[in-house]
Amino acid sequence: MSIRIGILGYGNLGRGVEAAIGQNPDLELAAVFTRRPPETLRIQTAGVKVLAEAELKHRQGDIDVLVICGGSATDLPVQTPKYAALYNVVDSFDTHARVPEHFAAADAAAREAGKVCVISCGWDPGMFSLNRLYAGAILPQGRDYTFWGKGVSQGHSDAVRRIEGVMDARQYTIPVPQAVEAVRKGENPELSTRQKHTRECFVVAKEGADRAKIEQEIKTMPNYFADYDTTVHFISQEEMQRDHSGLPHGGNVIRTGVTGSGNGHVIEYRLNLSSNPEFTGAVLAAYARAAFRMNSEGAAGCKTVFDIAPAYLSPLSGEELRAHLL
């Protein structure tokens, strides 16, 4: 008996979840739900239906867990509470500042329905959050640092694309190596925004566009670039396609701290990901397994990665885990 997963939303992340399900024999893709006309979607998994989102009203008999792959800005605040009232659900809500209200809305819906809802899964929030918690609990006298990259930031790439004269753009966030090294050495540096990360933009300009003006607009854009050292490269559309079509990302969570009479320790968690959406999808799939199992044991309400015992994520039994991974 495999766990039947529904995917709502078939963008990069939805495809990542689909790929992850294919790697886990105990998970099964039951259906993909979309706001687009279902017949316009071609999915990877043979023999699986694509259905209109409206179908979710009455598919509870076919779906054990619904993985919601919408955006955090406008989709998830509506979708997650709505479907937590009908299904066990998992999402990757990543607007840190709005987590409390998202949690409250999802929790109320899931409790009322007797379902489990897991929010904010992925790598940050998600695996990075877990590592901040574990490291902080072990080294209470210490300091956390999070570095992101090298990787593509979709938000920053979009911001550059909105500039007049820009045809296409890709933005990489890059940690400053000296900053990472200083942290690893336990120097506890005070780091400004500029000292932690640099930004690198690859831009395809429209014909006749004013490149100097584009570069100036990027470098002075408030919030996105003004506080960073930014490099801008103009490239051709062919170069963009050839060299920048992937969505790599990653980063480091480092905590340094002291124990006893001043013995220093460094805990570091590092990700180097060729595909951000596929890795995030893989995390969502593992938490879908956990959501189903916890609900099967009677749990209900909203959970985060903090509330879920690690064993629920693995297809292995407790005996197998203790024998092989402990």
Added chain:
Amino acid sequence: MSIRIGILGYGNLGRGVEAAIGQNPDLELAAVFTRRPPETLRIQTAGVKVLAEAELKHRQGDIDVLVICGGSATDLPVQTPKYAALYNVVDSFDTHARVPEHFAAADAAAREAGKVCVISCGWDPGMFSLNRLYAGAILPQGRDYTFWGKGVSQGHSDAVRRIEGVMDARQYTIPVPQAVEAVRKGENPELSTRQKHTRECFVVAKEGADRAKIEQEIKTMPNYFADYDTTVHFISQEEMQRDHSGLPHGGNVIRTGVTGSGNGHVIEYRLNLSSNPEFTGAVLAAYARAAFRMNSEGAAGCKTVFDIAPAYLSPLSGEELRAHLL
């Protein structure tokens, strides 16, 4: 109301737990229990009693969690089940092959008593185990590598000390940098024992001892050294004291895997510890908090790090965790 911790066994690890309790305002050292004559022990924490182990028969009213700091070979297999029948207990049992029987004995005792018993806490087993589980659940198509060091192996140091003519010895386990780099690059190398780690020994020889013979005996010692490239340095007792009195350790757990159409990912967890026993003690203290809380909610039986939701380790509330660490 702080959580009252008892420590059984006051060696390096017991002192590490004591130091960790001092860094956690919600934990309180209630008493240290020892097999030695209690009056011969001087502990760090002012005003705390040192008691004979036999006192544990009737101290249930004073102790919320007993952290057992004995050795895995002969102490813990007896002590953990014995005291799991009387207290919530936490241990750092690290004989991987004997985990199943240790778990079974502790589980039976703890269930019968309605207590929580957490076994095999520390960094390996412990934090490294957790990272193997999380990484494996996210990247089912992948491969795990664990490297230890650079750090002092007590077992190997002891083995060298038993050789005729050796007065004192310290053995460092060192990962082979090229092996670690090949793994990080996702090359999935097949690595022999010799290719993963080297061993470095610092030896104080007795006057007139045959150094060539000592070196030969070390390098050919089965299980401990024969399968490794080992370097032996003869030093003075003063140099030993000055340069090798610490107990640093650490290592890396790396999982590499692929998703989708072959996108590679690297997950790495790394520890760099100035004091192995103090770090291990800090992990034990965090799991003591978890044991108390889980038991307060009605849980009973033997648990490992796999079975404990991360939030139980932190003194912060669910709201605080979601607001600040997610």
